Amino acid sequence: MGHSVETRANGVYVNLDVLLAKYCTHIPPEELDLAINISKRYGYLFISTPKSGCSSVISTLQKLELQRPYKIWRHPIEIHDKSVSPLCGAHELVDFDRFLVAQPFTFTFVRNPYTRVLSAYLEKICGGYSSIQRKQILLQLGHNCSDDLFDVSFVDFLRAVSNQPVSTMDVHWMPQYYVASHDRMRFDFVGRLESMDRDFRFVLSKICNDFEQYITCEQRHGKNANDKISRYYTDEAVSLVKEIYAVDFKHFGYSLELPITAEKKHKKLAEIEF
Template identity: 30%
Template sequence: MGFPGTWMTESESLVYRVIPKCACSTIGQIMYYSDHGHYFDGDIHDSTQGLHKWSQDYSQQPITDRVTAQDTYTFTCVRNPYTRVLSAFFDKICGIQRNGRRYRGNLVPNIIRKYGVEVEGDFDQIQSFRRFLLFARDTIKYRRPMDPDIHWSAVSGHASTLIVNGGRYDKVITTENFKEGMKEVMKNIEVKHPLDIDTMPRFNESEGHGPKRAHPVEDYFDDLSMHLVYEIYKRDFVLFKYDATDPSRKEPLSEPDMDEIHAKLGD
């Protein structure tokens, strides 16, 4: 299987397991800058040089060597399941993508038809999101009407592939405490071009794709939708220490236990 979703600086100073909807654009730009002294001009997901990516054939051997040797600082970034699935809804279901089209062709029309989700005009965001949650649950639990999409499949599933194939994380940071986490990561490596995490731009490539969220996070989740989110993302809540009982609490309750993460995701 290798190491899908894994990026590494060309200098081989830093390995990162990409997790969609968890600050991956900003992290990729930090890695790019640390080697080259400037940011990639465009969406870092479109780069084909300047950053090793598993999707690039020439990058696979260097990534494999460093990850399996466990001699290069390796990290990932996670996010509260409530805000992550909500972000996926507004970006991928409600939003128009960079190519000017809806995400994944007929995906959105199918959800509209089968689940009653609305995405046009002044629609009821709360009602439509809760219906989308039913769809997301069906894809993850039952793999129907399609396999789960990377943007709403569980964070723990993404993170586990690096571990089960022979890698080990030195650090798991969170989007909620992003600056502090990235500063600690950068302290542990040698960089050609240092950068100031506090003043650097934030690269949110999905911003503006969809309508703005009209309500506080907690308003989107009633008892049933909270139950669905816990059913889908129980392992994320447990491993990364997020509060499943309070959607308004974004920050984790405590630091993740690295030994627990490797033990439970390495099965």
């Protein structure tokens, strides 16, 4: 792809507010930097969106960057540890603005808002452990944040989220339009989780010719949200999701109709993070 990526020396302090504030409408600069993945080898820019297939995409891109097709991560959290990732954040570049002016191949992936927010709820609120996100929702609902036994219903969760300013939402359920700064960044390709097998192969074909051996299907965050649509969605839940994610439905062209029939599963990439 040929775009030059000049990186800073290790340990150089970078003020992320100065570096990235212009690209952030609602997402905090430090969160955008975590979402940014820049390849020194191939010169592309991938901006990840939680609960939209990012674990499988990032692990594949990391293996491609390292030229290690059989690399295995012991725990999925390692995939997102930027301190050991071979892909760069914006703060690691000498001049991120100049990198963008060169118009590198830039891509991201999105997901149907109905299944994405349900997946976030199942993992972060009902995941069987006291996540930071669960504690925050419990506090917002007026409950003891350490109450592991309290059952936060999906509708209660959505009511809480609907009352949060977008800028304070957790990135796992913040509208995707703002997570990846679609109003501030230029994208060459926006793929969909629902067609990941096809879309990610298209992306990889733009990056290099020999990519098949690197493709990873990372499912350890999987919550089978697609199969649980009818169980969790009431009329009120549908109305709340339409309201919270209006910008996602409009910008990414998803139907406002609830996908009652589970999205088609592919035994390869399309099962990512369900």
